[in-house]
Amino acid sequence: MSAIRQRNESDDNIDRQDAFGRVRNLLPLKLLSDRDFATITAATNVESCARGHDLFRAGFDDNFIFFLLSGTIAITDAEGESFNIVGGEMESRYPLYPQPPDRIKATARSPAQFIRFPADLLRLQSEGVGVRDNIKVEEINQEADTLEQRALFEVFHGLMNDDLVLPSLPDVAIRIRDAANNENVAVEDIARIIRADASTAAYCISIANNAAFAGAAQVDNILDAVVRMGIQPTRDLVVAYTIRSLFTGKDPLAKKLMREAWVHSCRIAALSYILARDVGRLNPERALLAGLLHDVGVTILINEAQTHPPLLKDMPMFCQLCQELSGQIGAMILRAWKFPDIFATAALEAEAFTKAVGDRLNIGDIVVLAHLHDRQPAPWSVQPTNLGELAICSKLDGYDTTEDHHLAVVEAADRELVELTALLSS
Incomplete structure (x- = not known):
């Protein structure tokens, strides 16, 4: 079933300002300067997905990363097995993206709200990453230089692109x-x-x-x-x-x-x-x-x-x-x-x-x-x-x-x- 997404300028539950406030302190967005964050969010809005429809599908949405704000979605792998992620709970703090064979699609089990960002735009911003203007010490080391910031981005993108070498069970x-x-x-x-x-x-x-x-x-x-x-x-x-x-x-x-x-x-x-x-x-x-x-x-x-x-x-x-x-x-x-x-x-x-x-x-x-x-x-x-x-x-x-x-x-x-x-x- 194809995805049904709607731009949501002023949702009664989660408005745009609140939504971006939530994701601002999550990886990889927390590593961006305020200016870069404003750049990638300028044309982004809270979107909705109806129950039973796909939030993303491999082959169609590979160039985006998603943050689930509310609702429950099922992540399905190539063998048809699935697990649920609930907006507001721990796992929803991590970005979502298609990653075959483990993540073929994400289907809404209830009405869901989310934000999606173009992955390529995020990569471009990471090439010139700098320390956020008002970042807290516990969020990132303020003395870290650009090389260290970029290394952190590279690890994240390696995970997103399935480039990290994951071990096999003995x-x-x-x-x-x-x-x-x-x-x-x-x-x-x-x-x-x-x-x-x-x-x-x-x-x-x-x-x-x-x-x-x-x-x-x-x-x-x-x-x-x-x-x-x-x-x-x-x-x-x-x-x-x-x-x-x-x-x-x-x-x-x-x-x-x-x-x-x-x-x-x-x-x-x-x-x-x-x-x-x-x-x-x-x-x-x-x-x-x-x-x-x-x-x-x-x-x-x-x-x-x-x-x-x-x-x-x-x-x-x-x-x-x-x-x-x-x-x-x-x-x-x-x-x-x-x-x-x-x-x-x-x-x-x-x-x-x-x-x-x-x-x-x-x-x-x-x-x-x-x-x-x-x-x-x-x-x-x-x-x-x-x-x-x-x-x-x-x-x-x-x-x-x-x-x-x-x-x-x-x-x-x-x-x-x-x-x-x-x-x-x-």
Whole structure:
């Protein structure tokens, strides 16, 4: 169905001034000077898309980027699978654009409002990018020179043009996941796949003998390890283990950052495991995997920054890049790997401390709570303030907390956290 778009000069819900105020502080528009922003918005208006019609389609709208203001849209890939984006929520803060095979079209599930910009015009503006006239320190480093600004633009456009090299899920993880998702699979089948990879086999035995799973006797073979853990937990733990291969860099600084990213992810994974088990009453292995995967986008940015030395050497600029793009890239990778959408959401909202919370905690909420309890945050992590006032903390009524609003059950599990973090990061 072809798109139906209407220019909307004075919509009752979102007028032009309000709409541009919203997108002004989003990448890549926040990097433009006020003059350049005025240039690209001069002939742009809020547009509308009727329910059931396409906001964009690959092959027809490849030269535009879109910002969703209101309504719900479904992004569909080449295989017909889709996920929703809701205006005003976290994922709508990122620009949308056709990107085959992962983004073939965007269809309105409800009446939607959006703004679109010509991508070529935005690229032209980026060639002469300068610091915004009134930009705040927390939005961009005011001392960054034109080269660094341009590098940040290039990373964004590499993402938009599908030029960034995204990793594949390790083969053993794919085979384990596919087998575990088969209702008729036997424990022996899972054990046979794991035995083919010596390091994964050793890891599974170590995990099975960890305090979280350990029984009266130690296990010393893969079959007993899988029986003790269960097929689905084994699947999640094996996938988690294989992800470590992505956290590698070439030069010394990149290696250091990758190591920091991996250790940070392991801490968040361990915290997520404890919180899901003791607070959220959720599947702890799923939460552990979500915690370990939440920063996978950072690995891509570290690798990309190696081709832009100013970014890698300027930590404030690199941290800004991670805060702006790592969630979006991580969600893109996890969807390409066909993970359930809750994992993509967890990557996008890992540090969304002010997010609204539903009636019950979900895996994404657990990853946010894990960050709130992380006493050794990564350099690129956002530091929350006023923990007691956050909406997510209101869901913790009935649980004892410390003076700094940390959960007592987490403090009590300190030894288990240390052991689990060490096991994951080794």
